[in-house]
Amino acid sequence: MQTPQEISSLLALVARKDRAAFGAVYQATSAKLYGIVLRILKRRDIADEVLQEVYVKIWERAADFDPKMASPITWMATIARNRALDEVRRKKPDSIEDHPEVLNIASGEDLAIDEILKGEDGKRLYDCLSRLEPDRAQMIVLAYCEGLSREDLGTRYSQPVNTIKTWLRRSLLQLRTCLSP
C-alpha cells in the first residue's frame, strides 16, 4: 500500500481529472476496496459491479476528498461500504443454494483482527472493543466487516431483532464513551 500522503496527492490530481493518477490510485487501493465490498456482498459478480461504481464515484468526487477530515483509504472505504451496504440491504439476498458461487466468508473467522491494532486510533478502538462483552464486540465486528443485518445477527445469536438492536445501540454507546478523550 502506498502511504496515505501519496494517495492523497494522487487524489488531488484525480480531482483535476488526471487519468494516470487515477490509475495509480486504483492500483494502490482496488484490492482493499474489493475485499471490503466482496465481504459484504458475498458474490463476485455483484461485488465486481459495485466496485466499478465505487471507482466511478471516486473519479467524480475526488474533489470532495479532504485529507484533514479523513485518511484517503478511509474516505474511499466509506464510499465502498455505503455502496455495498445499499446493495446488500436493497433486497433480500438470494439463498446460498441458488448461488453456489457465493463465498463462504460470513463467519468472520479469517478476519485479521490483529490488524485493527494498526495505528493509535486502532489501538484505542481495539482496547474499547475488548471492554465490551465478548459477544457484543464480535457482533460489532461482524456487522461492520461482514455486513450482517440485525436479522442476520438475530439468527446467529438466537435473539429477537429488537434485542439485537438494543444490544447494538448500547454497545456503540459504550464504545463512544470509551473512545471519548
Place this chain on the structure above:
Amino acid sequence: MTQSMTGTDDIDGLAAEYVLGTLDASERATVSARRQREPELDTAIRSWQRRLAPLNNAIPEAAVPSSTWQKIETRITGASSRPGGSAEVVDLRRRLKVWRTSAITASAIAASLILVVGVRELTPQPKPKNLVAVLQKDAASPAFLVTVNIEDRLMTVQPVAAKREAGKSYELWIVHDSLGAPKSLGIIDDAAAMQRPTLAAYKRDVIEGATLAVSLEPEGGSPTGAPTGPVVFAGKMIETSN
C-alpha cells in the same frame, strides 16, 4: 451515559448504526436523505466513520478481476473501451508488489543515491503506455508527481507540495543500476507542471525500472553533473494503464 433516549443520543445511535451497516434499506435511505439537511446527523455520521475505520484493517484484500479496470475506464470515458487495458493492469499489479516492497526502503533510497534495483521481470510483459512516480522525502512529504508516456518518452513533472528554498534548485535524476551514476534530467524549479523530452535518451526498460530522485543543488543545478546536495525526494517508477 444514562440518557440513552434523549434526542441527541437517538441521532448518535442512528448515525452509529448507519455506519455500522445494520440499518435496513428504508432506514438507510432515510438517514442518507436526512443527513443532507441535518448537519448534526451528518457530523455524527462522520465521527462514527472515523471511530470505526480501523475495523477496515481487519478485512483482507481480495484479487480484483483483471477486466474490472477496463470497465471502469470505459465508464468514466463514456466511450468505447480501449484495447489492452486489462493485460496492462495485470502486469501493473505484479509490478506494484515489487514497488511496494521497494517502498519500505524509500527512506534508505532517499538517504543515498547508491542503491540496487534488484527485482526484474523474468518474462516480457505487455508494454504499458504510462509510468508514474511519486517523489517524496518520507511518508509525510509527497513533493512531485512525475508521469512518463513510454511511447514518446515525454515526461511531465507536477509539483504537489514542494517548496523551494531560496538560492537553491531542485534537480531531477534518474537512477538505475545499468546507468552507473545518476543521470540528470534537469532542474524542476518551475511552479507550473512542465514537460521535457529528456527521457528520449533512455531505453524503455531502464525507464520502467528506474528510481527518480530529487537533490537540492545550488541555484541553477549541480556544478559537477553529479548530485552534490542531499537527496530530498525519491520514488520508483510504477506503471499505469492509461
